[in-house]
Amino acid sequence: MxxxxxxxxxxxxxxxxxxxTPIIIEELLTTDIEDAAExxxxxxxxxxxxxxxxxxxxITVLKTNExxxxxxxxxxxxxxxxxxVNDQSCVIGQDTQLSWKFSGIxxxxxxxxxxxxxxxxxxxxxxxxxxxxxxxxxIRQAERADQGIYTAVATNSAGEAEARTTLSIIIKPVxxxxxxxxxxxxxxxxxxxRITAIGTPKPGIVWMKGNNKIKPIDxxxxxxxxxxxxYIYTLEIVNLQPEDEGEYSATISNIGGSxxxxxxxxxxxxxxx
Numbered sequence: 001m002x003x004x005x006x007x008x009x010x011x012x013x014x015x016x017x018x019x020x021t022p023i024i025i026e027e028l029l030t031t032d033i034e035d036a037a038e039x040x041x042x043x044x045x046x047x048x049x050x051x052x053x054x055x056x057x058x059i060t061v062l063k064t065n066e067x068x069x070x071x072x073x074x075x076x077x078x079x080x081x082x083x084x085v086n087d088q089s090c091v092i093g094q095d096t097q098l099s100w101k102f103s104g105i106x107x108x109x110x111x112x113x114x115x116x117x118x119x120x121x122x123x124x125x126x127x128x129x130x131x132x133x134x135x136x137x138x139i140r141q142a143e144r145a146d147q148g149i150y151t152a153v154a155t156n157s158a159g160e161a162e163a164r165t166t167l168s169i170i171i172k173p174v175x176x177x178x179x180x181x182x183x184x185x186x187x188x189x190x191x192x193x194r195i196t197a198i199g200t201p202k203p204g205i206v207w208m209k210g211n212n213k214i215k216p217i218d219x220x221x222x223x224x225x226x227x228x229x230x231y232i233y234t235l236e237i238v239n240l241q242p243e244d245e246g247e248y249s250a251t252i253s254n255i256g257g258s259x260x261x262x263x264x265x266x267x268x269x270x271x272x273x
Contacts, residue, residue, distance in 0.1 A: 076159035
């Protein structure tokens, strides 16, 4: 189709006043045309409202009060991302945002779901949509219960599209049961040290003797047990020898942070107390 191209409201105002050619609309929203029409009331006075669509193809001024509009057909929404799923994480207590961008003609409306149900109704959740089709869900001061699957569903008259984000809530490690300050153990017996901690995801542990990392060997064993939300970390040294004396500690960490345990001074005695 021949005609003069229009990419903004100013172009629209100028070209429609000329009334001598079709106007080809490019990325011009209905609101832009409505704004321009305020300055052209003599043309629009007896004209029906332009349909509530996202994009127009062309407008031709036929008479002073007669305008012909041609519109694109509605196009089903589409997720503007390589994959319509992703994973995201947030430290508990911090703010986070989930965003998806959709395209479509007419402009899709977007609603958000949490674990396939409507979002919780509280002041911590806020949704903002922009003209480019981006919908953003903001979560203030994330809580453990916010962990789950968030789905953005974009809908127009041609169909719908959805995108999912799996949100993981990170809990920094916290030591519940720490090491004692000192222990005296008889030679050839078994030394057992335990630390209990919580954290999400599961914290890892590095046992230390002095400033050196302990490496498991035949006499040295490390185990981890899960009890509800607690993780119990155990270091055992069997057939304890004088060279095993020293200060023992551990570093516990996950992606949320790390912390150091107390130091425990181990003394090896030759006889029982």
